[in-house]
Amino acid sequence: MSSFKSVIAGIGGYLPESVLTNEDLAQRVDTSDEWIRARTGITQRHVAKEGEYTSHLATKAAQAAMKDAGLTADDIDLIVVATTTPDLTFPSTATIVQEALGMTHGAAFDVQAVCSGFIYGVTVVDAMIKAGQAKHALLIGAETFSRILDWEDRATCVLFGDGAGAFVMSAAAADDDATGKGVISSFIRSDGRHRDMLYVDGGPSRTQTVGHLRMLGNQVFRHAVTDIAAAIETCSANAGVETADIDWFVPHQANQRILAGVAKKLGVDPGKVISTVATHANTSAASVPLAFVAAKADGRIKRGDLVMLEAFGGGFTWGAALLGY
Numbered sequence: 619m620s621s622f623k624s625v626i627a628g629i630g631g632y633l634p635e636s637v638l639t640n641e642d643l644a645q646r647v648d649t650s651d652e653w654i655r656a657r658t659g660i661t662q663r664h665v666a667k668e669g670e671y672t673s674h675l676a677t678k679a680a681q682a683a684m685k686d687a688g689l690t691a692d693d694i695d696l697i698v699v700a701t702t703t704p705d706l707t708f709p710s711t712a713t714i715v716q717e718a719l720g721m722t723h724g725a726a727f728d729v730q731a732v733c734s735g736f737i738y739g740v741t742v743v744d745a746m747i748k749a750g751q752a753k754h755a756l757l758i759g760a761e762t763f764s765r766i767l768d769w770e771d772r773a774t775c776v777l778f779g780d781g782a783g784a785f786v787m788s789a790a791a792a793d794d795d796a797t798g799k800g801v802i803s804s805f806i807r808s809d810g811r812h813r814d815m816l817y818v819d820g821g822p823s824r825t826q827t828v829g830h831l832r833m834l835g836n837q838v839f840r841h842a843v844t845d846i847a848a849a850i851e852t853c854s855a856n857a858g859v860e861t862a863d864i865d866w867f868v869p870h871q872a873n874q875r876i877l878a879g880v881a882k883k884l885g886v887d888p889g890k891v892i893s894t895v896a897t898h899a900n901t902s903a904a905s906v907p908l909a910f911v912a913a914k915a916d917g918r919i920k921r922g923d924l925v926m927l928e929a930f931g932g933g934f935t936w937g938a939a940l941l942g943y
């Protein structure tokens with residue numbers, strides 16, 4: 619047992635200003651607002667403007683999270699950025715954010731688990747805090763998926779958006795009741811046999827290009843519902859918590875039908891499932907913290923609540939994390 623726990627000291631998010639509606643998309647490809655809403659629940663998405671990169675969104679989300687925590691970059695000793703759309707192949711987006719925040723101390727690195735990146739990041743940062751390797755960490759999920767979409771493929775280009783969300787995760791004494799429970803349990807999984815169902819058809823080693831996202835949508839859908847439900851059950855069981863006792867579920871925002879499918883499978887009240895998919899679309903690793911920020915801002919998630927985060931993405935990768943916020 620570690621003498622430390624990791625608590626969520628602050629949260630923040632950032633969405634690029636420009637908005638692309640379903641009607642805008644219907645001007646570009648053979649689709650309709652009706653089809654997109656009915657199949658996904660999405661009505662619009664935010665898209666980064668030219669010259670606005672993943673690191674820019676990440677830095678803004680990080681600044682908001684530090685402000686919420688009452689901390690400055692001087693206090694932060696670790697930056698982890700979960701992203702699949704880094705500014706460059708290298709250096710990591712985390713080091714670019716570190717420089718943008720004016721930090722010349724600490725360590726920074728990226729985590730790549732596609733849409734599950736934030737859950738993987740919670741797991742990694744929690745472990746590092748418990749091992750005494752960080753006191754105040756910035757965990758950022760940041761993406762510009764608009765840059766890897768095939769804008770002529772109606773089956774994929776309607777699903778994604780850009781954005782960033784961040785948590786400040788701080789070390790507290792494991793027996794300090796005043797700081798809240800923090801990360802209670804987390805569970806991550808992957809199964810590389812399914813990598814051809816959701817992937818990008820380019821990369822530095824194989825093609826020397828960036829490539830475009832490709833997906834077998836209905837296969838992904840089927841796996842996502844089953845695997846997310848199982849991850850939530852495992853994560854709850856490991857913590858000795860009944861799913862009925864969880865106050866809020868903050869899922870990766872891929873598709874309203876996936877959110878509904880998981881809630882139905884687990885017998886969870888859909889009113890406890892936070893959804894931002896209508897206005898954010900799928901922002902990959904950014905979607906969980908952005909949904910958390912939205913639910914805190916509108917007064918649903920409050921300090922002391924028991925919150926389950928969960929996600930599923932390319933690889934396949936998936937996982938869940940239970941927090942006492």
Ligand code: ACO
Pocket residue numbers: 648649650653654657658733772773774776777816833834835836837838839842870871872873900930931932
């Ligand atoms: N507008 C109009 N028609 C479309 C569009 C579109 N944007 N996209 C596909 N279609 C058509 C297809 O061409 C097909 O036409 P056909 O029958 O003439 O061949 C028809 O709609 C049905 O296509 P399906 O792919 O079977 O449609 P489905 O009901 O499975 O819905 C969707 C597609 C929304 C992608 C769904 O499979 C899905 O949500 N899958 C989950 C995948 C997901 O969310 N991925 C995100 C990344 S992974 C993650 O984050 C979990």
